[in-house]
Amino acid sequence: MTEISIQRKWCKSCGICVEFCPKKVFTVGELNEPIISTPDACTGCRLCELRCPEFAVIITEVEERSHE
Amino acid sequence: MAKIIPQATILEKYFVTSTLPTQWCPGCGAGGIGHAVLQAIERMQLDPKKVVLVSGIGCNGHFTRHLRLDDLHVLHGRAPAVATGLKMARPDLEIIVIQGDGDAASIGGNHLIHAARRNIGITTIVSNNYIYGRTGGQYSPTTPKKSISTSSPFGLEDPPFELCNLMVGAGATFVARGTSYHIIQLIDLVERAIKHPGFAFLEVIAPCPTSYGRKNPETGITGPQMLQWQKENSVSIKKAAHMSEESLRGKIVTGILLDRIEPEYSAAYAKVRQRAQKGGLA
Amino acid sequence: MSREGLLLQGNEAVSEGAIAAGVRFFAGYPITPATEISEVMARRMPELGGTFLQMEDEIASISAVLGASCGGVKAMTASSGPGLALKAEGIGYAVCAEIPCLIVNVQRTGPGVGSVTPSQQDVMQAKWGPNSDNMIISLSPASIKECFWLAIRGVNLSEKYRVPVILLSDSFLGHMSEKIDLPSPEEIETMDRPRPTVAPEKYKAYDADINGVPPLANFGEGYAVRLVGNMHNKAGDYSRNPRDFDFLINRLHNKILTNLADICAYEEVEIDGADLVIVAYGIVSRAAKAAIRLAKNQGMRVGLFRPIVLWPFPTERLAEIGKKVGGILVAEMNMGQVIREVERTTRGEVPVAGLNRIDGLLINPLDILAKLKEMG
Numbered sequence: 001m002t003e004i005s006i007q008r009k010w011c012k013s014c015g016i017c018v019e020f021c022p023k024k025v026f027t028v029g030e031l032n033e034p035i036i037s038t039p040d041a042c043t044g045c046r047l048c049e050l051r052c053p054e055f056a057v058i059i060t061e062v063e064e065r066s067h068e
Numbered sequence: 069m070a071k072i073i074p075q076a077t078i079l080e081k082y083f084v085t086s087t088l089p090t091q092w093c094p095g096c097g098a099g100g101i102g103h104a105v106l107q108a109i110e111r112m113q114l115d116p117k118k119v120v121l122v123s124g125i126g127c128n129g130h131f132t133r134h135l136r137l138d139d140l141h142v143l144h145g146r147a148p149a150v151a152t153g154l155k156m157a158r159p160d161l162e163i164i165v166i167q168g169d170g171d172a173a174s175i176g177g178n179h180l181i182h183a184a185r186r187n188i189g190i191t192t193i194v195s196n197n198y199i200y201g202r203t204g205g206q207y208s209p210t211t212p213k214k215s216i217s218t219s220s221p222f223g224l225e226d227p228p229f230e231l232c233n234l235m236v237g238a239g240a241t242f243v244a245r246g247t248s249y250h251i252i253q254l255i256d257l258v259e260r261a262i263k264h265p266g267f268a269f270l271e272v273i274a275p276c277p278t279s280y281g282r283k284n285p286e287t288g289i290t291g292p293q294m295l296q297w298q299k300e301n302s303v304s305i306k307k308a309a310h311m312s313e314e315s316l317r318g319k320i321v322t323g324i325l326l327d328r329i330e331p332e333y334s335a336a337y338a339k340v341r342q343r344a345q346k347g348g349l350a
Numbered sequence: 351m352s353r354e355g356l357l358l359q360g361n362e363a364v365s366e367g368a369i370a371a372g373v374r375f376f377a378g379y380p381i382t383p384a385t386e387i388s389e390v391m392a393r394r395m396p397e398l399g400g401t402f403l404q405m406e407d408e409i410a411s412i413s414a415v416l417g418a419s420c421g422g423v424k425a426m427t428a429s430s431g432p433g434l435a436l437k438a439e440g441i442g443y444a445v446c447a448e449i450p451c452l453i454v455n456v457q458r459t460g461p462g463v464g465s466v467t468p469s470q471q472d473v474m475q476a477k478w479g480p481n482s483d484n485m486i487i488s489l490s491p492a493s494i495k496e497c498f499w500l501a502i503r504g505v506n507l508s509e510k511y512r513v514p515v516i517l518l519s520d521s522f523l524g525h526m527s528e529k530i531d532l533p534s535p536e537e538i539e540t541m542d543r544p545r546p547t548v549a550p551e552k553y554k555a556y557d558a559d560i561n562g563v564p565p566l567a568n569f570g571e572g573y574a575v576r577l578v579g580n581m582h583n584k585a586g587d588y589s590r591n592p593r594d595f596d597f598l599i600n601r602l603h604n605k606i607l608t609n610l611a612d613i614c615a616y617e618e619v620e621i622d623g624a625d626l627v628i629v630a631y632g633i634v635s636r637a638a639k640a641a642i643r644l645a646k647n648q649g650m651r652v653g654l655f656r657p658i659v660l661w662p663f664p665t666e667r668l669a670e671i672g673k674k675v676g677g678i679l680v681a682e683m684n685m686g687q688v689i690r691e692v693e694r695t696t697r698g699e700v701p702v703a704g705l706n707r708i709d710g711l712l713i714n715p716l717d718i719l720a721k722l723k724e725m726g
Contacts, residue, residue: 007088014094014277019292049075050107050251053099053291054089058075087587117572122417133576133588138569140420141578141588143443146413149405153414154569156401157375158421161570179413182406337401344396 002044003060004036010056017048017057070256073110082106082116087134092127093201095291097274100248101195102131104272105164108258119162122151124171126202127276128195131166145176148183151190152333159189159334162262169196170208173229177209184240187266189332193258194269196231197276205279216283232325235269242268243326248275249298250322260324265332273298273320353532360497360524361386361428364454364517365394366532367501368426372540373452374400375425377414379407379433382466383521384456387428408433412440415451420577422568424505428454431472432463434479434516441514442480443579445602448512448556448564450543452504455516456524459710467710468522470632471684476516477661485603487613488516488661490631494528500658506541507613511605512563518660520683522712523633546573555586560597561604606662615658616667620646624653626722627671629692630681631657634713638681641718652722660688665695672696677725681705681713701725 004025006017013033018026023041026034026048048057079085092098109119121132125144132139138161142150147165155163172180172194183190199217200206206219210231215224235243242264246254254272261268275281275294287301288294298320305323308316358366365387368376376391378384388404395402401418405411411427418425429437434455444451455476459469476488487507489500497519504515546553546565553573558564564584567573576586583594606613619639621627630638635656645652655671657664672678678700680689689704696702705721707713 010089012089012092012094014096014291016095016291016295020295046072046074047251050072050103050255051100051295053092053094053096055075055079055083055099055102056089058079060074060076118570120569130588133578136574138574139576139578139586140417140569141576141580142413142416143439143579146409146440149410149413150417152405152410153375153377153403153417153425154421155417156403156414157418157423157425158570161421178406179410182410337396341396341399344393345399 001062001064002042003062004039004042005058005060006034006036007056007058010054012054014053016051016053020051021048070111073107078106078110081110082135082137084134084136090134091130093278095275095277095294096127097195097197097248097272097276098128098131100251100254100274101128101166101193101272103251104254104258105166105193107255108262111255112259112262114162118160119164120154122147122154122163122165124165124167124176126168126171126200128166128168129171145171145174146179147171148176148190148192149179152183152186152188155188155190156334156337163190164262165190165192167192167194168201169194169198169210169231170200173209173231173234181234181238184235184238184267184269186333187239187241187330189265189267189334191261191264191268191270193261193272194231195272195274197274197280199276199280201276201279205283217279231271232269236326240269240326241266241328241330242324244269244324245271245273245320245322247273247298247302247320247322249295250302253322257324264327266330353534356530356532357527358494358530359386359527360494360519361456362390363494363497363530364428364501364519365390367498368452368505369394369398370498370535370538371424371502371505373424373426373505374398375415375418375423376401376427377403377405377411377418377425378427378429379405379411381430381433383458383524384428384430384433384454386524387454387456408436409440412437412453416440416444416449419449419451420569424450424509426452426454426505428456430456430458431460431475434472434475438479439481441486441516442482442484444514445480445484445486447577447579448566449577450508450512451514452501452508453514453516455518457518457520459708465710466521468520468633468712469683469708469710470518470520470634470687471708473518473660473684474687476518483599483603485606486514486516486661487511487606487659488518490518490658490660491523492632492635492656494526494530496658497523498530498532502538506539509543510541510563511609512543512566513606518632520633550574554584556582556598557584558601560601561608562601563605610662613659613662614664616664617654617656617658619654621653621655621671623651625651625676626679626725627653627655627675628679628681628718629655629668629688631660631688634681634683637713637715638718640715641722644715644719645722650722663691663695668692668695672700675700677701677703679703679705679718679721679725681718683707683713
């Protein structure tokens with residue numbers, strides 16, 4: 001399981017993470033900024049991290065949530 | 069696929085985050101090169117104390133300033149000459165030069181070909197975005213013919229350099245090309261370039277949406293579109309071997325184009341010292 | 351090689367002086383009349399475990415020197431006027447990034463390609479060559495012995511003040527030979543760049559007060575040294591802040607101008623009681639000394655004021671002298687360059703005349719004597 005965070009102070013809404021996420025986790029907001037729409041679809045491939053020209057996307061591995 | 073190091077680790081170990089955000093335009097190709105360099109350095113577990121970045125003038129010169137590494141931001145074009153002096157004085161250091169296409173092949177062309185000729189042990193990464201971005205979009209020696217730029221408003225007639233061929237001709241012993249899109253491959257290429265004992269040259273085809281894309285839509289206008297164009301127009305060197313010259317026209321051939329071992333110059337010069345100290349050849 | 355009673359050429363003496371000061375890196379490009387320095391270094395550097403690099407041009411040479419110096423190795427280059435023109439941007443970069451290095455200019459006649467004969471036509475180039483307001487140190491030897499000792503002084507000053515130093519020789523001095531006794535290494539005082547006094551993670555490459563010389567860590571020591579030729583703040587971060595500009599540019603000047611007592615050096619011959627004073631430097635000062643003797647025989651009281659450190663110019667001392675004499679004759683092998691500094695210093699309070707020669711031959715004592723009589 002992963003947690004996706006975007007450093008909004010660094011992100012310039014270039015759209016690269018949105019375009020090239022294999023699972024289409026991101027969608028685009030009004031100002032072309034990335035919205036994390038379907039975080040559960042994230043497989044942790046980290047391509048968004050690597051492709052972000054501003055080093056603004058951070059994926060953190062989190063343990064499986066307990067089955068409430 | 070080799071392990072990707074989490075960005076949080078890279079940020080914590082290498083970045084002075086107080087200096088971010090970068091000065092680049094949205095979708096700039098310089099970021100990808102930054103990722104590839106740091107992923108390679110971390111993967112190789114290089115001693116950060118021994119890594120020195122020599123950055124040229126231009127958009128691509130504005131990556132190293134965000135890092136907690138030895139960083140020499142030098143005069144436009146002179147990075148390979150500065151790096152040569154540093155390597156000869158301190159062969160123990162791992163020196164990585166990061167330049168743009170104008171910095172490396174225009175004002176810096178003379179130093180680039182001589183650094184290659186000497187086979188000095190430095191890694192030179194040239195981000196080729198076909199334009200002088202930092203100064204607002206003039207064409208450079210790698211800008212394709214017919215391109216529109218602020219200094220070729222009626223379409224460029226200057227024939228461009230083919231950088232990798234230039235480097236092979238100049239005697240570089242490691243020549244490779246990658247693209248911003250193929251980021252996983254790029255990390256591997258950077259790693260191979262750093263590991264190479266002699267002069268390693270890595271050209272990276274990178275997008276410049278603001279200065280090149282907007283004026284030359286055929287290779288895409290936005291960052292995503294330009295990366296998409298790279299994806300659709302790149303051919304690995306293995307595949308290219310079986311393709312006709314005609315079908316390769318306009319294609320980016322990626323991978324390692326040349327990799328041979330020749331004496332690295334600072335090591336070879338050590339023999340000069342030995343001969344001199346033994347009162348050797350007059 | 352015994353070190354007593356050697357017959358050395360100026361270019362050799364400059365090289366041996368730099369070696370004695372600890373230079374272990376030389377990068378250069380062939381150019382008459384400086385090539386012998388490269389040739390000496392091509393032999394001596396590897397002998398001493400150092401590095402000689404013949405680069406593709408003079409721009410690459412100063413660039414390689416800057417790289418080596420950042421690695422912690424004392425480094426130098428040498429050329430002539432045209433080469434100094436090419437190196438100007440690199441020297442200006444060294445001023446802003448505060449990277450120690452020694453640059454030797456064996457001056458030749460110009461303008462343009464000119465000729466390989468001697469001249470002093472690059473003295474203003476040494477001060478104003480690079481773009482913008484620069485503050486460098488420039489030395490002017492007048493003998494083989496001074497070629498040796500001023501090379502040492504040049505390297506030491508460049509390290510102590512983190513500044514490029516330009517040693518101005520000339521084609522005649524560079525190629526003439528004189529006897530010299532080389533001192534043993536223990537007799538030579540060498541200086542090194544100020545070392546960091548803080549922990550690596552706190553180190554900033556430009557952290558100094560408004561008159562200070564910031565400590566310089568070398569690459570590869572874990573200080574994450576950020577050296578840059580763009581306008582920068584104390585950390586070496588790229589800056590657009592006007593206050594950073596003002597502080598940096600003033601500090602680059604102040605660190606030299608507030609240490610004139612340590613930096614400046616000049617020679618005075620029979621200044622007290624002189625009616626006229628010759629201002630001459632480098633090779634021409636030798637003819638001036640002979641002219642003083644000739645003038646004395648003819649009942650004229652003439653003194654010599656010889657700047658040894660040409661930049662920063664010994665303005666204060668010359669101003670004092672200007673008040674006590676009836677006239678100043680500035681003899682130089684150019685169309686009149688240092689004379690401007692003399693006129694600026696003496697502010698019209700004393701007549702200043704120039705004796706200039708640019709035909710590739712040396713100014714000789716009789717030329718000077720004739721002019722002194724004219725000034726009578």
